[in-house]
Amino acid sequence: MTDIAAAITEIKALLGDRMNTSQSMCDLHGQNETHFDHMPPDGVAFPHNTQEVSDIVKICAKYECPIIPWGVGTSLEAHALPVRGGITLDMSDMKQIVEIQDQDLLAVVQPGITREELNTELRATGLFFPVDPGANATIGGMVATRASGTTAVRYGTMRENILALQLVMADGRIIRTGSRSKKSSAGYDLTHLFVGSEGTLGIITEITLRLQGQPEATAAAVCDFPTINDAVNAVIMAVQMGVPLARIELIDPVNIRAINAYSNMTYREIPHLFMEFHGSDVGVADQSESMKAIAKEHGGGDFQWSTRAEDRNKLWAARHNAYYAAKALFPGQLGLTTDICVPISKLATAIQETQKDLDENGVTAAIIGHVGDGNYHALMFSDPNKPEELARNKELAHRMVERGLALGGTCTGEHGIGMGKMKYMAAEHGTALSAMVDIKRAFDPQNIMNPGKTVPMN
Amino acid sequence: MTDIAAAITEIKALLGDRMNTSQSMCDLHGQNETHFDHMPPDGVAFPHNTQEVSDIVKICAKYECPIIPWGVGTSLEAHALPVRGGITLDMSDMKQIVEIQDQDLLAVVQPGITREELNTELRATGLFFPVDPGANATIGGMVATRASGTTAVRYGTMRENILALQLVMADGRIIRTGSRSKKSSAGYDLTHLFVGSEGTLGIITEITLRLQGQPEATAAAVCDFPTINDAVNAVIMAVQMGVPLARIELIDPVNIRAINAYSNMTYREIPHLFMEFHGSDVGVADQSESMKAIAKEHGGGDFQWSTRAEDRNKLWAARHNAYYAAKALFPGQLGLTTDICVPISKLATAIQETQKDLDENGVTAAIIGHVGDGNYHALMFSDPNKPEELARNKELAHRMVERGLALGGTCTGEHGIGMGKMKYMAAEHGTALSAMVDIKRAFDPQNIMNPGKTVPMN
Numbered sequence: 007m008t009d010i011a012a013a014i015t016e017i018k019a020l021l022g023d024r025m026n027t028s029q030s031m032c033d034l035h036g037q038n039e040t041h042f043d044h045m046p047p048d049g050v051a052f053p054h055n056t057q058e059v060s061d062i063v064k065i066c067a068k069y070e071c072p073i074i075p076w077g078v079g080t081s082l083e084a085h086a087l088p089v090r091g092g093i094t095l096d097m098s099d100m101k102q103i104v105e106i107q108d109q110d111l112l113a114v115v116q117p118g119i120t121r122e123e124l125n126t127e128l129r130a131t132g133l134f135f136p137v138d139p140g141a142n143a144t145i146g147g148m149v150a151t152r153a154s155g156t157t158a159v160r161y162g163t164m165r166e167n168i169l170a171l172q173l174v175m176a177d178g179r180i181i182r183t184g185s186r187s188k189k190s191s192a193g194y195d196l197t198h199l200f201v202g203s204e205g206t207l208g209i210i211t212e213i214t215l216r217l218q219g220q221p222e223a224t225a226a227a228v229c230d231f232p233t234i235n236d237a238v239n240a241v242i243m244a245v246q247m248g249v250p251l252a253r254i255e256l257i258d259p260v261n262i263r264a265i266n267a268y269s270n271m272t273y274r275e276i277p278h279l280f281m282e283f284h285g286s287d288v289g290v291a292d293q294s295e296s297m298k299a300i301a302k303e304h305g306g307g308d309f310q311w312s313t314r315a316e317d318r319n320k321l322w323a324a325r326h327n328a329y330y331a332a333k334a335l336f337p338g339q340l341g342l343t344t345d346i347c348v349p350i351s352k353l354a355t356a357i358q359e360t361q362k363d364l365d366e367n368g369v370t371a372a373i374i375g376h377v378g379d380g381n382y383h384a385l386m387f388s389d390p391n392k393p394e395e396l397a398r399n400k401e402l403a404h405r406m407v408e409r410g411l412a413l414g415g416t417c418t419g420e421h422g423i424g425m426g427k428m429k430y431m432a433a434e435h436g437t438a439l440s441a442m443v444d445i446k447r448a449f450d451p452q453n454i455m456n457p458g459k460t461v462p463m464n
Numbered sequence: 465m466t467d468i469a470a471a472i473t474e475i476k477a478l479l480g481d482r483m484n485t486s487q488s489m490c491d492l493h494g495q496n497e498t499h500f501d502h503m504p505p506d507g508v509a510f511p512h513n514t515q516e517v518s519d520i521v522k523i524c525a526k527y528e529c530p531i532i533p534w535g536v537g538t539s540l541e542a543h544a545l546p547v548r549g550g551i552t553l554d555m556s557d558m559k560q561i562v563e564i565q566d567q568d569l570l571a572v573v574q575p576g577i578t579r580e581e582l583n584t585e586l587r588a589t590g591l592f593f594p595v596d597p598g599a600n601a602t603i604g605g606m607v608a609t610r611a612s613g614t615t616a617v618r619y620g621t622m623r624e625n626i627l628a629l630q631l632v633m634a635d636g637r638i639i640r641t642g643s644r645s646k647k648s649s650a651g652y653d654l655t656h657l658f659v660g661s662e663g664t665l666g667i668i669t670e671i672t673l674r675l676q677g678q679p680e681a682t683a684a685a686v687c688d689f690p691t692i693n694d695a696v697n698a699v700i701m702a703v704q705m706g707v708p709l710a711r712i713e714l715i716d717p718v719n720i721r722a723i724n725a726y727s728n729m730t731y732r733e734i735p736h737l738f739m740e741f742h743g744s745d746v747g748v749a750d751q752s753e754s755m756k757a758i759a760k761e762h763g764g765g766d767f768q769w770s771t772r773a774e775d776r777n778k779l780w781a782a783r784h785n786a787y788y789a790a791k792a793l794f795p796g797q798l799g800l801t802t803d804i805c806v807p808i809s810k811l812a813t814a815i816q817e818t819q820k821d822l823d824e825n826g827v828t829a830a831i832i833g834h835v836g837d838g839n840y841h842a843l844m845f846s847d848p849n850k851p852e853e854l855a856r857n858k859e860l861a862h863r864m865v866e867r868g869l870a871l872g873g874t875c876t877g878e879h880g881i882g883m884g885k886m887k888y889m890a891a892e893h894g895t896a897l898s899a900m901v902d903i904k905r906a907f908d909p910q911n912i913m914n915p916g917k918t919v920p921m922n
Binding site for chain 2 (some may be wrong): 040107110111112151152153158166179181183186187193194195196199200202203206218219242286292350380415416417427430436437441444446447
């Protein structure tokens with residue numbers, strides 16, 4: 007029998023003021039970045055270490071109280087909203103770097119540290135953590151949602167960059183998965199099972215990450231194209247030829263307009279590719295020449311180079327702010343973003359059909375994409391006073407998913423399932439969904455770990 | 465109640481002659497490559513397609529009959545021995561290439577195809593499947609054991625090279641995991657859970673693999689070193705500097721002697737690194753220069769280059785036959801091999817202490833290793849008429865595992881758990897083993913899927 011009040015009382019005895027039930031604190035943790043309704047939890051707990059997380063979970067298990075981990079709330083699919091009430095576990099006090107092992111190119115961190123904080127600390131070591139979803143998300147949140155972003159084309163997603171995890175299971179048991187060795191064949195791959203499990207199977211309390219050496223040389227360039235199709239076809243050729251691009255981002259004319267306004271840039275309002283090359287001096291020159299030839303073959307303009315670090319930072323800050331830039335272009339409107347990822351050979355088809363559908367419905371969307379991975383987003387906006395506009399955008403998003411799945415892709419390349427995409431789990435996974443349900447039931451029989459997310463349990 | 469005879473009768477009605485219970489066929493499937501006892505199954509079934517696998521599994525579930533998938537039997541840890549009797553599922557009739565999608569750099573294959581057969585078929589496409597464990601294993605077996613080998617340092621293990629799977633679960637349900645898109649955040653990562661599950665969670669019936677483009681340039685070189693420590697330290701520096709070696713293999717003097725005899729080579733009987741470089745012409749030259757400088761710094765001799773494809777093939781054939789070469793050096797003896805993998809910074813320590821332990825016990829072992837991954841093998845031999853020698857070798861192997869775990873490594877980098885390493889699962893995984901048991905129970909409540917392997921269920 008669920009008794010959230012009793013759980014809060016008992017956790018208060020454990021944490022004191024760090025078990026916070028004030029209206030303002032609950033409101034802060036009931037927000038989301040997109041169109042979902044505000045939904046405050048019953049209380050917010052701030053654990054300081056793994057043992058406290060374990061103790062809290064044991065109390066929650068006793069009272070069947072839902073428990074929802076929280077990083078910094080940058081989810082686009084309402085991962086951290088307490089749909090059945092309960093306690094939000096704010097991990098912001100657990101943000102230590104436990105260890106940096108530069109010889110093994112790894113770091114051990116707590117989940118509450120953000121990727122920018124981590125990379126700032128790493129700067130002196132000559133190493134960096136490459137996964138970059140744009141938002142300054144926490145590493146814990148990035149693990150939980152299997153995040154990726156602009157550099158995944160070269161360095162992989164969170165899936166490829168986590169060596170080991172420490173977790174608290176639904177009964178309070180503390181486990182460690184994986185090891186520090188680069189590979190292992192020792193039993194079931196629990197680490198990958200928890201990466202992307204969105205707080206529904208266990209709570210991440212420590213993460214062992216793979217790091218990369220800072221490349222000897224880095225160069226960034228921008229190139230415009232007559233049409234989106236030309237830009238996408240250039241990317242497809244580059245991927246198929248194996249050019250080891252570090253970043254290759256498509257920005258459509260709407261988002262270029264938004265970026266120009268928001269980040270004070272002066273790009274022509276036509277499709278662009280933003281690119282980055284990493285390697286030795288020789289390697290970067292080699293890659294750049296290959297990419298210039300490919301771009302030219304697809305009608306691309308001249309490359310505008312950013313060789314100085316400060317220019318590159320400005321370029322990528324503009325790209326990272328693309329979501330906020332697009333929101334600023336449609337002030338006061340509700341955003342809805344999609345996250346289709348398809349096999350690279352299907353990318354041009356997927357984007358063309360999406361653009362056609364948007365045009366036919368008179369919707370101006372901003373399309374951007376990590377196109378080297380076959381991943382793109384369409385940001386659509388609606389007047390909060392016109393629910394029919396949100397409904398129309400949801401219909402458009404629905405058709406994008408159907409199209410993506412029909413092309414052999416996924417309903418979400420990097421944002422995750424959360425609440426927003428649960429309805430597509432059956433369509434995407436078919437009978438395999440039953441195996442996911444089996445795992446959820448085995449690990450969390452009371453369904454207290456972020457219930458109502460990821461895997462539909464009915 | 466287990467009734468294997470009834471299961472066989474019912475499967476015979478389904479498969480006819482393809483349900484084979486002859487002594488010779490059962491004996492063939494009771495063999496193993498190392499020191500485990502001969503252990504024939506009650507019968508061997510040869511399915512032709514996924515539906516037949518599903519039908520067979522349903523019959524086995526009805527009679528609680530163990531079912532053990534079989535590739536070509538190259539396991540070094542007795543993965544395919546029927547410890548509780550039952551039916552071996554020989555996948556050799558399911559070896560089709562279902563599809564090659566060159567634009568998306570992927571292929572869909574049935575599990576019974578071997579990696580050499582696959583690469584022969586791929587040759588005309590300009591693509592190849594990079595994972596190379598030496599033995600001409602089946603792709604299904606390689607998925608099941610999370611195999612890797614000489615090229616993992618550059619291209620990753622089976623873990624990094626499988627996009628999607630089709631499987632038959634313990635109740636006969638057919639599921640598909642993953643998709644063709646390069647990345648996804650859509651729910652639990654079932655694909656990685658089944659990669660390395662050794663037939664204990666489900667039977668793999670179709671595999672979607674990532675392919676690589678044939679590199680523009682390939683060069684192979686051999687370099688000798690005064691001591692193993694020098695060679696290992698050169699590798700550690702190369703890995704830490706990010707030299708993108710395609711292969712970097714350590715061969716100790718004992719194995720050099722074996723290779724010289726077996727493959728008709730004339731290497732000096734001192735430690736060697738066998739290396740391969742892939743990339744553009746410029747890239748390969750760049751990597752080679754870096755590696756030459758590193759080798760020189762660690763006392764390495766001149767590089768002996770194999771630039772012609774036939775010389776490279778001879779070189780790698782010699783390396784691949786190292787296990788058989790070592791066996792030939794100790795004719796009639798029982799082999800026991802270890803498979804430690806440690807963080808790269810601990811590799812020199814691990815190998816030194818291993819060598820010391822071997823020396824102190826007067827055991828001549830052949831040490832080889834995929835040292836770029838921190839992975840090495842010590843092959844030890846014993847007189848089959850002197851069980852005390854096998855016992856001594858097992859003790860040595862045991863101490864190597866303890867040492868590897870203490871250094872943050874794993875008891876198996878690539879061979880898998882099978883029967884041989886089950887006793888180390890608790891030591892390596894601690895409380896996380898209970899989560900593996902939970903998954904096994906949820907997926908296979910009757911414990912009919914390759915019972916007695918991977919996860920101790922008592």
